[in-house]
Amino acid sequence: MTHSQTNHAQVNRTTPSSELAKIMAHPESFRLLYFPVEAQGQTSRDLLTYGGANWESASPQNWLEEKDKTPFGCLPVLFINKGDKQVVISETHAVENYLAKHFGLMGDNDYEETMIRAFYCSSVSLFSNFQASVVWNMPEVREKTLAGFKSRQLAHWVKTHERHLLENGNNGHYIGNKMSLADIRTVNLIRHFSFQPYGAELMEIISQAPALIKLRETVESDPKMHQWKNSDEAKKLADSSKAFFANPFAATGKPTA
Ligand SMILES: N[C@@H](CCC(=O)N[C@@H](CS)C(=O)NCC(=O)O)C(=O)O
Incomplete structure (x- = not known):
């Protein structure tokens, strides 16, 4: 299983933020981890769709085991991938704001x-x-x-x-x-x-x-x-x-x- 297929947040906090920002600016693919309902996951799914991104939806296999491996113990979590590098972000509104800005959905000024x-x-x-x-x-x-x-x-x-x-x-x-x-x-x-x-x-x-x-x-x-x-x-x-x-x-x- 590659990092992009796991549901675990493996954020390397020792990586300089400028490196992480490069991944976020030019991602190759995304993986959105959320429960199999719309609710708090759907706006991110829609943003990824509207942005024409290469993305996949994933759901936890065993949430109680996976919970503590996510940044805040809750979903959604977004995995942002570029080559063998990855940024993991969580909190619905942070995820949605990042995606909206990335896909030009935050207005012109x-x-x-x-x-x-x-x-x-x-x-x-x-x-x-x-x-x-x-x-x-x-x-x-x-x-x-x-x-x-x-x-x-x-x-x-x-x-x-x-x-x-x-x-x-x-x-x-x-x-x-x-x-x-x-x-x-x-x-x-x-x-x-x-x-x-x-x-x-x-x-x-x-x-x-x-x-x-x-x-x-x-x-x-x-x-x-x-x-x-x-x-x-x-x-x-x-x-x-x-x-x-x-x-x-x-x-x-x-x-x-
Ligand atoms: N503050 C978080 C809350 C997210 C949240 O409550 N997620 C729920 C699903 S909508 C969850 O993960 N529930 C499972 C749990 O708390 O164990 C956010 O805005 O993303």
Whole structure:
């Protein structure tokens, strides 16, 4: 097994950062290690697809054994390969930001980059809030927290994002007339909502925001994204996401108060 096939982080911290940066600037291939669902892995998979990278998706074979061999004991982890050299990075947002910058999805100037980060952070915050207050909350309180999430956080996010998208001309992008990290992350947030057992209630709210719907259609109809989303691998990830979120505690055990 070559280093690029293992799931272990073998970062040589004694290598000068300038050498590691060269690998990151001119990688030959990537390997994304994540569980076989969309969730926190999908934006990176989409970025690799959109960037036309030579990449493969991998899932842990025995997570409990592999956990401590990853940088932070959690996934996703991205392996960046060049020849026999490798850089390993982790933490979803660090990985996504690196990939987006590498593939030119962070705008054309400081203003655009900052705005892309702002839209991105807003969608990431909503995702985190949703995960903590609804998905991974105790099932007994979920009905109440879901109602609060829908009427407050989701409604507010939809209203403000709709306004920003309309201000940009309702062209299916947050900034200018081109794809960015924010576009891709928001579409994955909407997809994540749609995978939940109560997804129809969340999608009903989003369906009242035509500019957000247009954003989703624009991202998903990009030729590379369309091809990827219609691949057997991507369809399997969507199906297993729905199955996983039907009962997330089946995999982890129920939380205690
Ligand atoms: N702070 C990390 C959190 C990632 C995270 O929570 N990953 C989950 C899957 S979405 C995980 O690895 N869970 C398995 C575990 O914690 O053992 C990030 O943003 O990447």
